Amino acid sequence: MNTLHSHLATALHDERRLAALREALPLGNSAHTDFDRLTNLAARVLRVPVTYISLIEADRQEVLSWHGSPQLAHHPSDSYSICTHMVASHEPIIIPVLREASAEIDSAPFIEQGFEAYLGFPLITGDGFVLGSFCALDTDAHAWSDDDIASLRDLAAAASTGLELWRDIHRRERVEAELHEYNARFASAFSNAAIGMALVGLDGRWIQVNPALCKLLGYEEAELMSIPFRNLTHPADLEKDMDNHQRMARGEQSTYRTEKRYIHKRGRLVWAELSVSLIYDVENQPLYIVSQIIDISARKQGEWERERLIEQLSEALDSVKVLQGLLPICSGCKKIRDDSGYWNQLEGYIQRYADVHFSHGICPSCVQKLYPDIADPAAKE
Structure with a gap:
C-alpha cells in the first residue's frame, strides 16, 4: 500500500469519524425524501443523468439517495472509489474526462458503466469529519463550469446540514434515553433506600419523600408532604437548620451535614444525621435540595449510656481514698502528723484518708495492763 x-485508510478507519457517521444515519422514508429532493435538483441544474449522495464507511459506501441509475460500484477494502479520496483530502474532485484521471484514482468502475465525467464534493461535519460525498456523473465528457461547481458545492452544503441535523436528533435521543435511564435508576434507588430521603424545595416544602422517611417520622406520605420540615424540627435545632437551608437556597453553599432532632408523629424525638446536597439547573441556578436522613437514635442512646457510665465510674474513683508514702508517727503516743x-x-x-471505719475493742495485753483484776481473778484473792 502506497503512502496515499x-x-x-487511516482517515477511513478513524473511530471519531465513524462515530459521527453512525450518528448521522437518517431514519425513516421522510428523511430519505429530503435527500432525494437534493439529488433530483442537482441532476436538473447540472443537466446530468446521475447524481447521488453516499455515506462512506470504513470499507464500503452506502448510497443514501440517487437520481438515475442506482447501480453504483461497490469496492473491496483494498481498492478505493473516487468518492473515498475526499475523506482524506477534504477537497472536491473535478474530472471532466474520466479516462484522463490521475492514476491514483480508480476510475475504471465508472468507465465500465458508461460514465465519462465526474464531479464530487465532500460532506463535511461541523467538527471537520467527511461522512460522505455528493457526486454527479455524466455519460459524456463534461467541462464542468464555475456555475456547475458552485451549484454542487451549495447542494453538498445543504446535504451536510441535513446530516448534521440527524446527528443532533440522534444525540438528543441518546441524551433523552440516558436521562430516562438515570431517572428510572434514581427513582428506584430513592424509593427502595433503607435510609430516609427527600427532595425539598427552596421554599422548605417537600417535593418528594420516600417510604423510609415516612416510617422514620411515623406519617403517611400524603400527610408528611403537607407538613413543612421546620414544623418537624426540634425548636432547639430550628434556627441552625433554617440558616443552613436559606444559605443553600441562595446558592451560598452546596452541601452540609449535621445532626438534628426530628419530632415523631407520636411526639418522641428522633435523632438523625442529615446530609444535604443542592441540585442546580442548566443555568447553574439552585433548583431543589436532596436530603438524606439516617436514624441515629440508637447511637445517641449508646453515647448517653456511655457518658453516664463514665460519670458513675468517675464518682466511684473520687470516693476511693488511698494511703501511701511515709507517715510521721509519734513513737510514744502513736499520733500521726498531717500535712x-x-x-x-x-x-x-x-x-480521714481511707474509706474505713473503726470498731473499738481491747486486746488481751491491754486488759492485763489496764484491768489486772479482770485479767487475773486469783491475784485479787
Whole structure:
C-alpha cells in the first residue's frame, strides 16, 4: 500500500469519524425524501443523468439517495472509489474526462458503466469529519463550469446540514434515553433506600419523600408532604437548620451535614444525621435540595449510656481514698502528723484518708495492763 492509500485508510478507519457517521444515519422514508429532493435538483441544474449522495464507511459506501441509475460500484477494502479520496483530502474532485484521471484514482468502475465525467464534493461535519460525498456523473465528457461547481458545492452544503441535523436528533435521543435511564435508576434507588430521603424545595416544602422517611417520622406520605420540615424540627435545632437551608437556597453553599432532632408523629424525638446536597439547573441556578436522613437514635442512646457510665465510674474513683508514702508517727503516743503539722489520733487520720471505719475493742495485753483484776481473778484473792 502506497503512502496515499495508507493516509486514506487511516482517515477511513478513524473511530471519531465513524462515530459521527453512525450518528448521522437518517431514519425513516421522510428523511430519505429530503435527500432525494437534493439529488433530483442537482441532476436538473447540472443537466446530468446521475447524481447521488453516499455515506462512506470504513470499507464500503452506502448510497443514501440517487437520481438515475442506482447501480453504483461497490469496492473491496483494498481498492478505493473516487468518492473515498475526499475523506482524506477534504477537497472536491473535478474530472471532466474520466479516462484522463490521475492514476491514483480508480476510475475504471465508472468507465465500465458508461460514465465519462465526474464531479464530487465532500460532506463535511461541523467538527471537520467527511461522512460522505455528493457526486454527479455524466455519460459524456463534461467541462464542468464555475456555475456547475458552485451549484454542487451549495447542494453538498445543504446535504451536510441535513446530516448534521440527524446527528443532533440522534444525540438528543441518546441524551433523552440516558436521562430516562438515570431517572428510572434514581427513582428506584430513592424509593427502595433503607435510609430516609427527600427532595425539598427552596421554599422548605417537600417535593418528594420516600417510604423510609415516612416510617422514620411515623406519617403517611400524603400527610408528611403537607407538613413543612421546620414544623418537624426540634425548636432547639430550628434556627441552625433554617440558616443552613436559606444559605443553600441562595446558592451560598452546596452541601452540609449535621445532626438534628426530628419530632415523631407520636411526639418522641428522633435523632438523625442529615446530609444535604443542592441540585442546580442548566443555568447553574439552585433548583431543589436532596436530603438524606439516617436514624441515629440508637447511637445517641449508646453515647448517653456511655457518658453516664463514665460519670458513675468517675464518682466511684473520687470516693476511693488511698494511703501511701511515709507517715510521721509519734513513737510514744502513736499520733500521726498531717500535712498541716497537726498531730492526729491514729484512727482519726486513717479514717480521714481511707474509706474505713473503726470498731473499738481491747486486746488481751491491754486488759492485763489496764484491768489486772479482770485479767487475773486469783491475784485479787
